Amino acid sequence: MNVGAWAQPLPIVTADENLEREFEARLAESSRLAFRVAYSVLRHREDAEDVAQEAFARAYRSFRSLRDRDRFRAWLVRMTWRLAIDRLRSDRRRSAHEQAVEAPPESGVAPDVDARERQAHIWAAIDALPDSLRVVTVLAAIEGHDLKEVSRLLGVPEGTIKWRLFTARKRMQEKLRWMSIEKG
């Protein structure tokens, strides 16, 4: 046995430092998720970032009870969604942006007019969905979440998520039939 190793002083890591580290890890892995959830509601880059930041700041305040990864992400998604909806409802200036589609700057080539128009129609179809269907649709389209992951994020049974996703897609399909015809 190497006795000398035991004699070496161990680095002192306080509980607060551990919490900080864990929060940093959560921030790194979930910031995109929060931002996209907010963006799906607001469709305004700065506003979405602001809402996501607010959600993280709130998460930090009660991080002691949100240390578990799944619990944290579920809480974050719900909080971000709620904050984004609140922002959308309260901020009247956003009404001009609701129908306008902002081109994603990092997507490389600027989208053409057809692509913009298509996105505008998709957002309109999503906006027409009730809240419970809309959030499921958005989460399923973000980061390739499967039914299980969406179920965990929303704290809703998997069967319910499946039904909601099916219903949402059907309704969107009705509204966007012209797209499929074009594609077909």
Added chain:
Amino acid sequence: MDVDREGLSAIERALTQALDVELSPDFAARVRQRIAEESTRAPVWRAWWMVPAAAATLAVITVGVSVRSTSVPSTPRLLAARSMTVPQLHPGEVHPNRLLAGLQSPVAAAHPRRTSVSAASRKELEVLVPREEIEMYRRVIAAAQKAPGAVVVEAPPVIVAGPFISQIVIDPIRIDPIVPPAGGEGERQ
């Protein structure tokens, strides 16, 4: 069916593309900055919250104390004034002037300190004995003093010096057993 599937996949692809928006590179830094700002602002927020709370608490305490000081004294103080203890006066020490003093102000005669406290808190003493009654006693005593041939009886000192209870000796009670009369149980009635 295939057309439906293709349509759905086209919608999904378009949706995924629409949501494929990247964060600003400094997003994490701004979150940290926001958290730091909030933590520095927290004491101010707490102070703002605590000032009205402290004021409200102080107001409640003040109201409670004032209500109590106006309502409470009425009964207990009067009861305290009424519950005077009569000084142990020996018959030989009874003097008409002292009796009058006691009648005029029984509280003052029994507890001078208590009277001063109640006099400070209340300007006028409560009348415990009706004035007419006091005047009547005064007249009776004056008439007795003026009367010719009035006899003042001095109490014998034996009455005054009574033994304390601890000094009283009580003989143990003795019960003699009842002995049945000789020759049987007696006659039945």
